[in-house]
Amino acid sequence: MSIQKNNAILISEVMMPLDRMVVISETVIMKEALEKMGQSHLGIACIVDDKNILLGILTDGDIRRKLLKVQKPLSALLVDDALEHAIVLPMTTHSDMTLKAAIVLMGDKKIWDFPVVNSQGVLVGLLHLHPAVKALLGC
């Protein structure tokens, strides 16, 4: 399959479903969020409310920056709500966007993951760069 042909692939065909990504509620504490991220081998956790509306994201990069910035004891940081250290109103995309356009955008923004939401802001999946590129390359 040529890359040219794959230009028509939509995000909906490639995105991770909710049960394969890290989705946590707004009351999950940092310690639990880090455990879940570690188990998933993903560098991102999506934080949602009880209606599954995306509230924020917590990424490996955010955590690295927090560790240098926040001077509180580690035991205090670990019991903070993950949402407190999350990026609120993160960049998101929609499932009907083409994969190629999304990857170009991810390159421009220097991000590895794109939360996918519907028109109501409800989280529906995650576009992760590795499977996205593989799909575009047809491998």
Next chain:
Amino acid sequence: MINKIIEVGYGKVNKVKIGDKLPLAFIGGPCAIESRDHAFMMAEAIGKICQRIGISWIYKSCYDKDCRSAPDSYHGLGVDDGLRILADIRDEFGIPVVSDFSDPAWATATGEVCDMVQVPAYLCRQTSILRAAALTKRPIHLKKGQFMSPWNMKNSVRKIEAAGNHQILLADRGTFFGYNMLVNDFTCFPIMAKTGYPVCFDGTHSIQMPTSMGNISGGQREFIPYLVRAAAACGINALFMEAHNDPDNAMSDANTVLNIKHLENVLGQAKAAHEFRLEMLEQFGEDNVHSEK
């Protein structure tokens, strides 16, 4: 974060609202209910002081002191007699009352009489106590254990919330500093306030020296006004102090209770410091410096 306000008082008693930028509330009384006559005498005397100062008040006294160090220390009048006296004080003076409880089996009875139920500091992470307190549906005075970090109190808060109760007052009563000694770290107030619930300073137990007198606790009562002033200036919503007409002969916590002859002095200063803090916030802005972290 939303600063929650709790309201203490059901039925015909005065309602006491605690939280956000409301006036400082006072929770106080003799540590233990010693007798009906003594409880009434203290209620009348403290009530007059609170009226003169103009501070809203919740009467505190306990019917069972389960954390005594010695087997022959005064344990209290017990659930039935103690709660009957508290109920009569409510009716007579029209004030809300609070007592702690140390056994989940006593929670229902305590909540039926008391306007607020108190979780003892030593038991602040016991799930059965927290759940029982929550199920009373009354506001809960939750004291931070002397062994607990202020941030870990959030776990106790979450246990109460999980049982459906969202009316909590978090109190500091000092933190263990080695053996038989407490210190106060006032950063605990903004840290515990991050839960959204109001915070309280226990000005008399904070000067306690736990079990420093062999089989009873000692204390340095002379430091009460210093810590109370500092706590009020730091930012609290309620002040807790135990008071007694004859501290040396008090049947519980004799070495930490404030002599009632000093109550007006200390309470008046606390109220003034609280009001001055609110004025300062108004004039200079909120405390949220470096909140960008």
